[in-house]
Amino acid sequence: xxxxxxxxxxxxxxxxxxxxxxxxxxxxxxxxxxxxxxxxxxxxxxxxxxxxxxxxxxxxxxxxxxxxxxxxxxxxxxxxxxxxxxxxxxxxxxxxxxxxxxxxxxxxxxxxxxxxxxxxxxxxxxxxxxxxxxxxxxxxxxxxxxxxxxxxxxxxxxxxx
Amino acid sequence: xxxxxxxxxxxxxxxxxxxxxxxxxxxxxxxxxxxxxxxxxxxxxxxxxxxxxxxxxxxxxxxxxxxxxxxxxxxxxxxxxxxxxxxxxxxxxxxxxxxxxxxxxxxxxxxxxxxxxxxxxxxxxxxxxxxxxxxxxxxxxxxxxxxxxxxxxxxxxxxxxxxxxxxxxxxxxxxxxxxxxxxxxxxxxxxxxxxxxxxxxxxxxxxxxxxxxxxxxxxxxxxxxxxxxxxxxxxxxxxxxxxxxxxxxxxxxxxxxxxxxxxxxxxxxxxxxxxxxxxxxxxxxxxxxxxxxxxxxxxxxxxxxxxxxxxxxxxxxxxxxxxxxxxxxxxxxxxxxxxxxxxxxxxxxxxxxxxxxxxxxxxxxxxxxxxxxxxxxxxxxxxxxxxxxxxxxxxxxxxxxxxxxxxxxxxxxxxxxxxxxxxxxxxxxxxxxxxxxxxxxxxxxxxxxxxxxxxxxxxxxxxxxxxxxxxxxxxxxxxxxxxxxxxx
Numbered sequence: 001x002x003x004x005x006x007x008x009x010x011x012x013x014x015x016x017x018x019x020x021x022x023x024x025x026x027x028x029x030x031x032x033x034x035x036x037x038x039x040x041x042x043x044x045x046x047x048x049x050x051x052x053x054x055x056x057x058x059x060x061x062x063x064x065x066x067x068x069x070x071x072x073x074x075x076x077x078x079x080x081x082x083x084x085x086x087x088x089x090x091x092x093x094x095x096x097x098x099x100x101x102x103x104x105x106x107x108x109x110x111x112x113x114x115x116x117x118x119x120x121x122x123x124x125x126x127x128x129x130x131x132x133x134x135x136x137x138x139x140x141x142x143x144x145x146x147x148x149x150x151x152x153x154x155x156x157x158x159x160x161x
Numbered sequence: 162x163x164x165x166x167x168x169x170x171x172x173x174x175x176x177x178x179x180x181x182x183x184x185x186x187x188x189x190x191x192x193x194x195x196x197x198x199x200x201x202x203x204x205x206x207x208x209x210x211x212x213x214x215x216x217x218x219x220x221x222x223x224x225x226x227x228x229x230x231x232x233x234x235x236x237x238x239x240x241x242x243x244x245x246x247x248x249x250x251x252x253x254x255x256x257x258x259x260x261x262x263x264x265x266x267x268x269x270x271x272x273x274x275x276x277x278x279x280x281x282x283x284x285x286x287x288x289x290x291x292x293x294x295x296x297x298x299x300x301x302x303x304x305x306x307x308x309x310x311x312x313x314x315x316x317x318x319x320x321x322x323x324x325x326x327x328x329x330x331x332x333x334x335x336x337x338x339x340x341x342x343x344x345x346x347x348x349x350x351x352x353x354x355x356x357x358x359x360x361x362x363x364x365x366x367x368x369x370x371x372x373x374x375x376x377x378x379x380x381x382x383x384x385x386x387x388x389x390x391x392x393x394x395x396x397x398x399x400x401x402x403x404x405x406x407x408x409x410x411x412x413x414x415x416x417x418x419x420x421x422x423x424x425x426x427x428x429x430x431x432x433x434x435x436x437x438x439x440x441x442x443x444x445x446x447x448x449x450x451x452x453x454x455x456x457x458x459x460x461x462x463x464x465x466x467x468x469x470x471x472x473x474x475x476x477x478x479x480x481x482x483x484x485x486x487x488x489x490x491x492x493x494x495x496x497x498x499x500x501x502x503x504x505x506x507x508x509x510x511x512x513x514x515x516x517x518x519x520x521x522x523x524x525x526x527x528x529x530x531x532x533x534x535x536x537x538x539x540x541x542x543x544x545x546x547x548x549x550x551x552x553x554x555x556x557x558x559x560x561x562x563x564x565x566x567x568x569x570x571x572x573x574x575x576x577x578x579x580x581x582x583x584x585x586x587x588x589x590x591x592x593x594x595x596x597x598x599x600x601x602x603x604x605x606x607x608x609x610x611x612x613x614x615x616x617x618x619x620x621x622x623x624x625x626x627x628x629x630x631x632x633x634x635x636x637x638x639x640x641x642x643x644x645x646x647x648x649x
Contacts, residue, residue, distance in 0.1 A: 059330065063278070063297060063308075064316045071358070098298050107298075115301045119309040 011127070013050055013157045015074065021053040022072045022124075026079040028059050033133025033146040036080035040131070043154055065112050070120035077109055077126070080133035080146070089131045089153040096123060129153065180609055181443075181635050182591045188598055193591040195584050195613065196444045204570045212241055212561040213337060219557065219572070220331050225274065227331050228267035228322060229550030232260055232410070233557040235335035236546030240430075241561060242337040243539025246411065247430050255528040256339035261410050262520045263325035263332070264548065268409065269365075269513040270318030271551035272465075272506050275617040276372060277311040280503050284379040288386075288607050295607075310368050317352070317360045321517070324348050339532035346527060353521050362521060366479065366514045373483055373507040380504070391499035391589040391612045394419055395460065395582045396451075397467035400429070400549050407472040409549040416451065416461055417471055419495045425451060429547040432556060436573070448580050449573055460581035463553025464616060465505035470495045475508075477515030483508045499586050502615040509551075550575050552617050576618040586612045601647045 016023055023044060025037035038057045044050055056068070069075050081090070096113035109128055117123045131153055133146045142150065183192040203222050207215055216234030220227040239245030239252065246252075252260075278297040285303065286295045293299070301308045319329055325344065326332020334341050355361030360368070380387050400412035414432070416425040427435055439448040439456050451459030461467070469488075475481045487504060490496065496505075520526065545558045553575030560569040576583075590612040594605050635646045 062315075064312050064319065067312050067316055067358070098302060111298055115298070115305075115308065115312075118301050118305040119312065 013044075016076055017050040017052045018074075019052050019054070020071075020073045021050070022056065022069060022075045023050060023053050024056045024058070024065075024075065024077045026058060026061065026077060030138065030140055032135040032137055032139050033080050033142055034136055035140075035142055036131045036133050036146055036150055037078040039142060039150055040078045040129070040153070043150075049157075061107050061109065061112055063107060063112070063115060066115035066119060069112065069124050069126070070116050070122050072124045074125045075127070076129060078129045078131070081130035082133065082136075083130070086130055086132045088149045089129060089156070091127060091129045094126045094128050179635070180587055180591075180613075182595060184595075189596045190588070190591045193584070193588040194443060195580075195587050204572060207559075207567050207570045210567050212238060212559065212565045212567055215557070215559055215567060215570070216335060217331070217333060219570070222572075222574075226267065226271055226550050226552065226555075228263055228326060229548055229555050230557070231326065231332055232264055232335055233546040233548045233550075233555050234559075235260070235337070236411075236548065237544035237557045237559050238337040238546075240544030240546070241541055241559060243535040243541050244338045244533040245544060247541065247544060250533070253339060253530050253533060254525045255343055256335075256531050257410070258520055258523060258525050259325060259340045259343060259531075260335055262344065262517065262526065263322060263334070264410055265513045265516045265520070266318050266321035266325060268551045269369075269510060269517065270315055270322060271617075272510045272513065273311065273314050273318060273372075275551070276503065276506050276510060277314070279614060279617075280506075281307075281372075281375055283611060284375065284383075284503075288611050289604055291603070292607075310371070313360050314365060314368050316358075317365055320359060321352055324352070336532070338534065341531070343528060343531060344526040349521050349526060352517075362514065362518045366511065366518065369507075369511040369514045370479060372510055373504075376504050376507045387500045388498050390608075391586045391593075391615075392497050393499055393582060393585045393589055394497050395462035395467075395585070396424060396454075396458075397470045397495060398461040398463050398554055398578070399468045399471050400547060400554065401426075401471065404473070405471075406474055406476070407468045407549065411548075414547070414554070415471055417495065419497070421470070421493070421495055424454075429556065430545045432545065432547075432558075432573075438573070438577075444580075446580050447577055449578055450581070457581075461578055462582040463575045463578040464502065464551075465509050466496060466499075466502040467553065468549065469505040469508060475512050477512055477519065480508055480512035480515055483511060499589075499612060499615045506617075552576060553578055576616070579616050579618065583613060583616055583618060586615070600645045606647055 023041065025041035027034045027037035029035035029038050041055050041057055044055060054072075094109050094113060096117050097110040098114040099108050099111055109126065113123065113126055131146070132149050133143070135143050135146075179196040181194050181196065182190055185191050203219055207218055210218060216231045216238060219234050220230035222230060236245065240247035244250050282295050282297055282300045286299060290299075297308065322332065323329045325334065327334045327342070351359060353362050355364060396416050396418055398414060398416045400408050401415040402408040402412045405415070414425075414427055414429050415423060418424050425435060435451055436449050437452045439450065441448065448456065448460065450456045451461070453459065469484060472484070475484050487496070487508060542562070543560045545556065547554060547556045549555070555575055556571075556573040558571040559567055561567050587609060590608050594608040598605070635643050
């Protein structure tokens with residue numbers, strides 16, 4: 001499944017190029033393909049794509065991210081996915097939902113959004129770009145397959161302009 | 162027929178634990194154990210690396226108490242390069258105060274996470290509430306205004322850590338002999354006065370006091386449950402200063418008994434003379450104990466409850482007032498009520514905030530003398546660092562060869578120190594909640610989880626493990642057959 005399967009009303013990266021937008025890479029570059037989220041941010045910054053947006057790299061989401069997104073109107077999270085139904089990458093909107101997924105090591109994007117809504121009484125538009133990864137061992141560097149998926153995601157967004 | 166219960170994994174605890182409970186023919190608990198089933202590796206992994214990498218690399222054991230590991234490692238390196246406390250050399254005022262500031266910020270942030278995210282939901286919803294409600298997201302639904310304040314508290318702690326340590330996680334500022342940067346007036350004023358989206362220190366103290374009040378309210382309305390849950394005697398241990406009061410960054414190791422009599426007090430550099438570590442085939446987590454007292458009598462409890470038992474006073478006014486109430490509750494004896502650990506933790510949140518305020522007002526933070534440079538012949542090649550981490554006494558010990566490569570590392574983390582007392586707690590809870598039953602119920606699972614979580618254990622740190630871990634309780638019969646098993 002790739003981006004074209006999802007209707008985003010023609011949304012492109014240019015729509016995130018504003019100071020009130022946040023682009024948030026989730027992952028760990030020391031865990032092979034878990035570094036996909038950060039790698040996408042690396043590309044944005046190297047190519048000066050969306051220079052106006054705030055970019056963030058983190059290992060995981062924190063409840064405090066509800067506060068962070070409360071100051072934004074549009075947010076894009078980029079994360080690696082193990083989901084085999086995602087062939088290359090997938091961009092989709094996310095809805096707020098308390099899914100009670102909290103542990104001190106992890107919390108979901110829908111729960112962050114619901115916390116934002118309930119605690120801060122605002123709700124930005126939120127999207128997640130999931131890029132398919134394959135290996136999560138203790139090693140730096142993406143696998144060739146994951147790198148290829150990243151390149152295709154980048155090419156897709158580059159074409160959009 | 163005797164049976165054994167297994168609870169696996171222990172949820173909302175850093176790491177993966179499994180609990181087994183052995184029942185006799187009448188379903189009475191005869192034994193209970195917390196098994197830590199993670200891979201241990203960091204002490205080996207660091208060998209061969211340059212010595213100066215140790216505080217940077219070993220802090221990656223943990224995503225919660227990384228500052229404690231970083232500072233503990235830095236103290237060991239101070240010794241190693243020859244300008245440390247091992248030689249009786251006091252650190253310069255500015256680097257010590259900068260390190261302390263980061264340390265207190267970590268304690269505030271870590272305790273706020275454990276207390277508000279994990280324990281307060283238990284207090285507000287009850288120990289018997291379903292797990293999906295009994296967590297901070299349940300709290301979001303129930304009391305968003307409280308969660309908003311908690312988020313602001315944690316954010317404040319994280320921002321201060323980032324300012325002091327250079328990074329939000331796994332900081333880089335403590336180097337052998339000092340620190341790489343001081344705190345500017347502008348940085349200081351952000352935290353003293355607050356700014357848009359960031360609390361002032363006075364608001365932090367106010368929110369911390371509200372947190373303690375939550376415990377007081379819960380205690381008033383659930384006194385019997387709180388006071389009778391897992392009352393577990395133990396020796397208490399922490400670092401103390403010359404006045405015998407807790408010092409979170411430096412001091413001598415003091416161990417007291419139930420009557421608050423000092424059992425041992427020694428320089429932590431001599432820990433090998435006093436401590437030994439036992440192993441069990443059923444757990445990767447070791448069991449440290451005082452050699453002279455033996456495995457059972459010589460095991461200690463560390464962390465907030467131990468520290469509040471040991472310290473005679475606290476140097477800040479609100480925390481001191483709270484400590485007096487805490488001490489009065491047990492008429493000057495040591496407090497062995499496991500759930501009072503949460504009381505102690507709430508006091509320490511206030512104390513951390515007040516200590517931070519005092520440091521932020523200290524002009525030494527802006528001075529420029531940040532580093533002691535060792536002479537050519539000062540290298541010792543060995544160092545020991547000890548700090549009071551949020552969960553208790555933490556020790557790093559390294560040796561390096563002439564080339565500066567680490568040849569030996571030993572880490573004794575607070576959760577490991579608490580291993581025996583956590584097992585006693587599990588046994589106590591199992592006897593109270595499980596005896597007479599042949600199957601595992603939600604209430605039993607919750608009770609065991611609550612007992613373990615009071616210690617806020619970090620099983621990842623304790624085994625220096627890699628990866629994530631989730632509580633499994635299994636019920637065994639006398640022949641070793643699992644007759645019930647629940648996983649969460």
